[in-house]
Amino acid sequence: MTSRFATLCFFMLALCHAPLLLAIENPLKPFSVEYIVKQDQEIIARTYISLQRIGDNRWRYHSNSVPTGWLATMLGVEVTQESEWTWNDHIVTHRFRYDRGGKEKHVHLIFDWEQMKVTNVINGDPWHMKIPPGTQDKFSINLALMAHLSQGETDISFSVADGGKLKTYDFKVLGKETINTALGQLNTIKLSRNKRGRTGRQATLWLSPELGYLLVKMEKADKDDEIATMSIQAIN
Secondary structure, three states: OHHHHHHHHHHHHHOOOOOOOOOOOOOOOOEEEEEEEEEOOEEEEEEEEEEEEEEOOEEEEEEEEEEOHHHHHHOOOOEEEEEEEEEOOOEEEEEEEEEEOOOOEEEEEEEEOOOOEEEEEEOOEEEEEEOOOOOEEOOOHHHHHHHHHHOOOOEEEEEEEEOOEEEEEEEEEEEEEEEEEOOEEEEEEEEEEEEOOOOOOOEEEEEEHHHOOEEEEEEEEOOOOOEEEEEEEEEO
């Protein structure tokens, strides 16, 4: 149970910068996507992710993950995440929320770009941390990755404010691959994702250029080397 719960939490959290001389148009468009998470060929969760424009240059990125089957009966853990950001040649994140039921956990990040710091409130306990330009929350990096791939980049790194620390996520393009999905065959870009300073437990991602570099599949081995997969089911 512990292994599957850890896997579910990973995908719930689951489902980049160079100097620029010219303004870059925001390549991201609104979408609404459904994914399933499987382990041992069993569906353990459904995740719903959407991107919405909520102002002239303000966006909301939201996910809701709901466990299924025996996991829902045993744990009943539902997780929501939400990032609010604007576009200024790249994603500039302003707020991030993470709320988990069951063994409750509530996280709220507020980014202050004038002071170059982030305030993180975890279950009511705040902390402050200095951040470099371009820092993301651990949810908005999904969108930042899409934006950077659309600009033709192949090796991408992000500074991420996560758990009271500044972490670095490295993405590397491994090549092109055509895969079968619930939407039919899709041509994808295959990437690896690593947290710098951590060995093992690498994630592999497949993103579709024809869908704006949307994530269509992700695989990750847990600490017991069991493979869990998140796969796209529907898109609006």
